[in-house]
Amino acid sequence: MSSVKVRFAPSPTGHMHIGNTRTALFNWLWAKKMGGTFMLRVDDTDFARSKKEYEDSMRESLKWLGLVWTQEARQSARFERYKEVTQKLISEGRIYPCYETPEELEFKRKRSLSKGLPPIYDRQALSYTKEDIASFEREGRKPHYRFKLNVGEIKWTDEVRGEVKYDAANLSDPIIIREDGSYLYHLPSVIDDVDFGITHILRGEDHVTNTASQIQMFEAIGGTVPTFAHLPLLTGKEGKLSKRLGSLGVRELKADGVENMAICSYLAKLGTSEEIKPYYDLEELAKTLDFSKIGRAQPKFDVEELRHFNIKYIHSLPYDVVKDRISAGQTFWEDVKANLEKVEDVAVWDKICNGEITPVIENKALTDAAASLLPDTDLTVDVFNTWIDEIKSKTGLKGKDLFHPVRLALTGEASGPELKILLSLIGYKKAYRRLKGEKA
RNA sequence: GGUUCCAUCGUCUAGUGGUUAGGACGCGGCCCUCUCAAGGCUGCAACACGAGUUCAAAUCUCGUUGGAAUCACCA
Numbered sequence: 001m002s003s004v005k006v007r008f009a010p011s012p013t014g015h016m017h018i019g020n021t022r023t024a025l026f027n028w029l030w031a032k033k034m035g036g037t038f039m040l041r042v043d044d045t046d047f048a049r050s051k052k053e054y055e056d057s058m059r060e061s062l063k064w065l066g067l068v069w070t071q072e073a074r075q076s077a078r079f080e081r082y083k084e085v086t087q088k089l090i091s092e093g094r095i096y097p098c099y100e101t102p103e104e105l106e107f108k109r110k111r112s113l114s115k116g117l118p119p120i121y122d123r124q125a126l127s128y129t130k131e132d133i134a135s136f137e138r139e140g141r142k143p144h145y146r147f148k149l150n151v152g153e154i155k156w157t158d159e160v161r162g163e164v165k166y167d168a169a170n171l172s173d174p175i176i177i178r179e180d181g182s183y184l185y186h187l188p189s190v191i192d193d194v195d196f197g198i199t200h201i202l203r204g205e206d207h208v209t210n211t212a213s214q215i216q217m218f219e220a221i222g223g224t225v226p227t228f229a230h231l232p233l234l235t236g237k238e239g240k241l242s243k244r245l246g247s248l249g250v251r252e253l254k255a256d257g258v259e260n261m262a263i264c265s266y267l268a269k270l271g272t273s274e275e276i277k278p279y280y281d282l283e284e285l286a287k288t289l290d291f292s293k294i295g296r297a298q299p300k301f302d303v304e305e306l307r308h309f310n311i312k313y314i315h316s317l318p319y320d321v322v323k324d325r326i327s328a329g330q331t332f333w334e335d336v337k338a339n340l341e342k343v344e345d346v347a348v349w350d351k352i353c354n355g356e357i358t359p360v361i362e363n364k365a366l367t368d369a370a371a372s373l374l375p376d377t378d379l380t381v382d383v384f385n386t387w388i389d390e391i392k393s394k395t396g397l398k399g400k401d402l403f404h405p406v407r408l409a410l411t412g413e414a415s416g417p418e419l420k421i422l423l424s425l426i427g428y429k430k431a432y433r434r435l436k437g438e439k440a
Numbered sequence: 441g442g443u444u445c446c447a448u449c450g451u452c453u454a455g456u457g458g459u460u461a462g463g464a465c466g467c468g469g470c471c472c473u474c475u476c477a478a479g480g481c482u483g484c485a486a487c488a489c490g491a492g493u494u495c496a497a498a499u500c501u502c503g504u505u506g507g508a509a510u511c512a513c514c515a
Contacts, residue, residue, distance in 0.1 A: 011515050046514060102513060109511085118442035119511055144513050161445080170443045171511080178513045185515045208444070209510050232446085233509070273453050275464050295453070297446050298508060305451075305465075312465095315478070338478045388474065403475040415476035 004036025006200050008062075008069070009189065011043040012054040016061035016250040018301060019204065019234060022267045026202045026231060028067045029268065032286035036199070039071040041192060045183045047076075061250040065260045066282050073196065075188050081195070082188050085221055086177065090145070094220050095176065097143035098125035099136040121146070121172040145177040147187065147217060154212045159229035159291040161205075166212040174213050190214050194223030205230040229291055232271060234301040248303060257342030259317070261285075262310040271299030278313040280321050311341050332425070336417045352411050353425040359434040360408040363401075367409045369394050371435035376428050384420040409435050 008024040010016075016024075031038035040062070044050040062068070089095040100108075109119040125146070128136075136143075155165040176187040193201065201211075208230050218225045253263060261280055268285055269276040272293045279285040315338045319330045326333065328346050336349045351357070361367055373390045375383060391406075392398055407419055410431060416422065423431060433440035 009515085013515080043515060049514075098513095100513095105513080113441060113511095116441050120442080121511095164444080166444075175513055180513085182513090184513070189515085204509090205445075206509055207515090210515090212444095235508075269452085271452065273463095276452075277464085293453095295446095297453095299452060302451075308466080339476085385474090392474095398474085400475045405475095407475065413476095417477080419474065 004031060004034035004199050005039065005197050006031045006036065006202060007039045007041045007193070007196065007198050008067070009041040009043045009192075010058055011046060011049070011185075012051055012058060013046065013049040014054055015057045018248045018250070018263075018267070020058075021061070021065065021250055021263065022231065022234065023203055024062060024067050025065070025264055025267055026229075026289070028282070029286040029289045030200060030202060030229075032283055033289050037071060038067075038069050039073065039196065040069040041072065041196075042074045042076075043185060043189065044074060044076045045185055045188055047182065050076075057251065061254075064254060065250065065264060071196075073192065075183075075192065078188070078192070079183070082183050082191055085191050086145070086187065089147070089220060092220075093148070095145050095147055096125055097133075097145055098175075099128070099133070099141050099143055100125070101141075118170065119172075120170070123148075123173065142179045142181075144175055144179045146173040147176050147213070147220075149173050149213055149216055154215050156211065156215060156225070156228055159200075159202075159227060160232075160294050161208075161230055161296065164208065164211075166209065168212070168216070171209065171213055174210075186210065186214060187217055190217040190223070191221065193226060194218065194221060198226050200227045200229065202229045202231065204233050206233060231294065232296060232298045234270070235298045236301060253306075256307070257344060258306065258310045259313055259343065261321070262313040263306070265313065266306050266309050270301065271295050271297075276309060278309075278316060280318060314340050314343060317343070335421045335425070339415070339417045349416065352413070352416075353422065356439055357412045357434070358439050359410065359437055360412055361437045362405040362408050364437070366391070366395055366397060366402070366405050367435045367437070370406055370409075371432050374428065374432055374435065376432075379424040379426075379428060379431070381420045381424070384423050406435075409437070 006027040008027050010020055010024075028038050030036070040059075042055060044055070086095055090097075105121075108122065112119045126148075149168045149171055151168055153165055153167055155163065158164050174184070174186045176184050178184065192198075211228055211230070215225055250263070254260070261282070262278065264282060264285060265279045266276055268279075268289070272290075272295065274288065274293055279288075317337060319333045322333065322343055323330070325343065326346050328336075328350050332350070332353075333346060336346060339349075340346060370387075370391050373387060373394065375387065377383060379387075388402075392402065395402070403419065404414070407416070408414065410419065410426060411422060426434075430440045
């Protein structure tokens with residue numbers, strides 16, 4: 001009885017974006033819910049595109065999101081192991097050398113397509129004679145290698161898609177070693193999953209056909225086939241938002257004031273039958289994860305909706321969650337949070353209450369009267385109420401005509417938290433001077 | 441083109457043969473209040489199309505249309 005173990009396996013070829021994040025999140029949540037472990041695996045087999053800078057950026061984003069891992073691995077450090085396994089499979093004939101050039105393969109694909117045939121590899125390499133191979137070698141060609149798929153039906157029970165079936169005849173033998181001897185993703189991924197004891201693979205549905213061929217790889221190397229869950233891909237309002245095309249970065253969202261748990265709450269529930277509501281703790285969110293609640297259709301991801309949700313999230317954000325990031329105290333936070341669009345904006349209200357602002361005088365007669373009526377005491381809510389009543393009776397103004405100019409004078413802003421709360425925070429001295437139109 | 445998947449309010453969805461087709465987000469209105477915001481209440485709004493099965497279809501079948509993934513010496 002082994003416990004649950006999942007992995008997030010990004011290739012460091014770009015920054016963390018919304019598609020990536022969703023995959024990482026579901027893995028993390030599942031591990032947490034099941035009391036299992038979450039590991040980070042850097043899939044850097046593609047030397048040409050992998051960059052350290054991207055890897056660092058992804059680690060930073062994962063940490064910021066709270067998606068921490070307790071183990072990690074790097075594919076580029078495991079080539080010896082991959083070599084060992086591939087040698088064995090080559091000797092068993094399960095992996096075979098091919099000598100077509102990329103151009104030839106491209107030509108074959110186009111020809112098949114134009115004939116209305118599926119562009120599946122024709123396995124010509126399986127019928128090379130010794131002479132053919134010798135002549136390729138003389139030409140200086142180097143082989144690339146493919147994994148030979150066995151004929152027959154491949155099926156598995158997917159946690160989100162249910163029973164899934166593929167006929168191997170509709171799949172190409174995947175290339176697993178490049179001409180230059182480097183590895184492609186398919187087999188190393190399977191070897192790692194076996195070696196690290198991965199029990200569940202949660203990934204985007206763009207991998208479903210890979211899963212079909214990888215199941216045969218698991219079997220070929222004598223590993224246990226993990227449980228799969230393929231999440232429907234997110235689509236954008238216009239066009240797609242696949243994991244490589246969707247460029248909406250986590251770093252950009254963060255810079256825009258979108259909160260980490262707002263992103264996680266939103267992504268965890270988008271496309272499910274559950275309400276998208278704020279969760280302030282990843283573990284709480286983890287408890288609610290349920291694959292049966294995930295729809296099979298592709299949800300549309302709209303940044304504007306995320307931003308809107310983020311504001312709603314902030315309006316009910318508990319002080320404990322933000323206390324380490326803001327200088328304001330709990331009372332101040334609770335008083336102003338319902339009017340914030342970004343957590344950092346708490347500083348602007350801090351400045352309005354405690355710093356210096358230039359008031360806006362819209363109705364001088366009114367604000368002068370207000371100043372003279374303002375009592376030099378502790379400006380409690382009660383004091384505020386009697387003060388407002390006095391201004392009302394003296395000027396005959398009420399509603400917006402009354403409050404808007406007072407607010408502008410007191411805060412320099414047209415909107416914000418309730419005045420009765422702000423007044424006590426501003427204090428008599430500043431309030432008086434601002435009502436008189438002075439900087440204070 | 442082959443394979444696989446999908447199709448209910450603007451959006452995410454509930455719905456498994458008989459429902460006033462429900463909820464959430466958004467949007468509109470009203471209330472509260474001291475303006476705005478926040479909060480409360482409320483309203484508008486959907487079964488892609490066409491056949492078939494059935495007393496009865498959002499629900500089952502077939503077809504059509506539309507969308508997506510994949511078919512890389514990317515992952």
